[in-house]
Amino acid sequence: MKCRHIQITCSSGVSNVYVREGLLSHAAKFIQQKKAVIITDDNVAKLYLGDLLRSLEARGISAHPISIGVGESVKSLKTVERIYAFLHECKIKRSDCIISLGGGVAGDIAGFVAATYMRGIALAHIPTTIIAQADSSIGGKCGVNYNGIKNLIGIFYQPNLVLIDTGVLKTLSKRDFNSGMAEVIKYAALFDKEMFFALETAPYDLEEIIYKCCKLKAILVEIDEFDKRERHILNFGHTFGHGIEAASNNELTHGEAVAIGMVIASRLAEKYFFASKGTTDRLKRLLMKFSLPTSTKLDIMPHIEFDKKAEGEHINIIALKEIGRVMSISLPLDELKAFCCEVMNELCE
Numbered sequence: 370m371k372c373r374h375i376q377i378t379c380s381s382g383v384s385n386v387y388v389r390e391g392l393l394s395h396a397a398k399f400i401q402q403k404k405a406v407i408i409t410d411d412n413v414a415k416l417y418l419g420d421l422l423r424s425l426e427a428r429g430i431s432a433h434p435i436s437i438g439v440g441e442s443v444k445s446l447k448t449v450e451r452i453y454a455f456l457h458e459c460k461i462k463r464s465d466c467i468i469s470l471g472g473g474v475a476g477d478i479a480g481f482v483a484a485t486y487m488r489g490i491a492l493a494h495i496p497t498t499i500i501a502q503a504d505s506s507i508g509g510k511c512g513v514n515y516n517g518i519k520n521l522i523g524i525f526y527q528p529n530l531v532l533i534d535t536g537v538l539k540t541l542s543k544r545d546f547n548s549g550m551a552e553v554i555k556y557a558a559l560f561d562k563e564m565f566f567a568l569e570t571a572p573y574d575l576e577e578i579i580y581k582c583c584k585l586k587a588i589l590v591e592i593d594e595f596d597k598r599e600r601h602i603l604n605f606g607h608t609f610g611h612g613i614e615a616a617s618n619n620e621l622t623h624g625e626a627v628a629i630g631m632v633i634a635s636r637l638a639e640k641y642f643f644a645s646k647g648t649t650d651r652l653k654r655l656l657m658k659f660s661l662p663t664s665t666k667l668d669i670m671p672h673i674e675f676d677k678k679a680e681g682e683h684i685n686i687i688a689l690k691e692i693g694r695v696m697s698i699s700l701p702l703d704e705l706k707a708f709c710c711e712v713m714n715e716l717c718e
């Protein structure tokens with residue numbers, strides 16, 4: 370079947386990414402193993418597990434599903450341990466594979482399990498949210514939260530296969546759809562002013578936009594697989610975003626927190642580092658079009674200090690020089706705190 374295709378070459382081999390509406394019911398054609406464990410969440414299982422099981426069974430692949438619950442709180446070592454026990458019970462071998470079917474939470478957990486069970490078994494992602502399709506299923510970052518800190522325990526482990534069926538996005542709640550659009554807007558704001566304009570003016574082709582985000586991420590992953598330099602750009606909105614997500618006790622979704630984080634970083638650059646005037650207002654308008662928040666009164670600083678990105682006394686912030694152009698700011702923690710408090714108060718006015 371004809372699909373959009375991206376090949377990502379990494380140290381462990383090649384990841385193949387296919388994008389096409391309706392791909393889920395043809396998933397088995399892309400799977401080479403004879404036995405698979407499917408890691409999914411309770412909501413997605415009700416909607417899409419049946420389609421995937423039918424496809425696998427029709428090709429003689431023996432499939433064993435496990436559902437992990439729902440939400441950020443299940444991204445934990447406890448869930449990982451439960452899955453290890455299930456894999457053991459199902460007698461999963463290194464020649465079998467793990468399939469994630471779900472959003473970023475299922476994908477991050479499945480990746481961690483695949484990387485560590487028997488020192489690594491094959492991994493396929495079937496992402497079902499915009500965040501997972503446009504971002505998290507690509508690039509091999511996986512892990513779990515620990516002691517209230519996002520993604521504290523993790524590893525890089527590249528999927529062999531990513532199957533993106535944009536048709537499944539139609540069942541997302543409005544809130545999850547909009548949260549995902551925050552990550553899409555991040556890619557557009559950082560790299561692609563035409564995409565940004567398309568989102569501003571609508572109608573836009575969501576499948577084309579997701580494919581473009583995947584291609585942009587694939588380029589960065591090939592250049593900097595282990596997130597040591599260039600890939601840091603994708604942290605735009607996340608240094609503050611992770612702090613906001615934690616400060617809100619996960620009341621805000623990942624995408625909502627990233628939306629606020631992008632606005633703070635952008636305003637900071639505009640106010641103190643000569644970024645182009647009007648950039649933040651344009652970013653805010655687009656985020657608001659997708660009902661995303663652009664400010665918060667939460668006290669995020671204690672959470673940023675403990676974020677693993679706080680190296681020594683300096684923090685690197687990715688921001689926008691203008692729409693489509695990136696800049697990086699390095700600030701001592703104390704200065705960042707002072708600037709940030711000022712910017713956040715202004716944004717709340």
Ligand SMILES: NC(=O)c1ccc[n+]([C@@H]2O[C@H](COP(=O)([O-])OP(=O)(O)OC[C@H]3O[C@@H](n4cnc5c(N)ncnc54)[C@H](O)[C@@H]3O)[C@@H](O)[C@H]2O)c1
Binds near residue numbers: 411499509511519
């Ligand atoms: N690994 C990475 O590079 C990376 C990048 C960005 C985000 N993330 C992680 O991703 C997570 C956020 O991802 P998310 O927003 O996908 O969260 P999620 O997996 O919790 O999904 C959000 C909600 O959507 C539901 N859902 C999923 N697909 C659906 C569908 N097709 N129809 C109806 N409902 C559906 C889920 O059940 C859940 O309630 C965070 O943990 C974040 O840290 C990881």
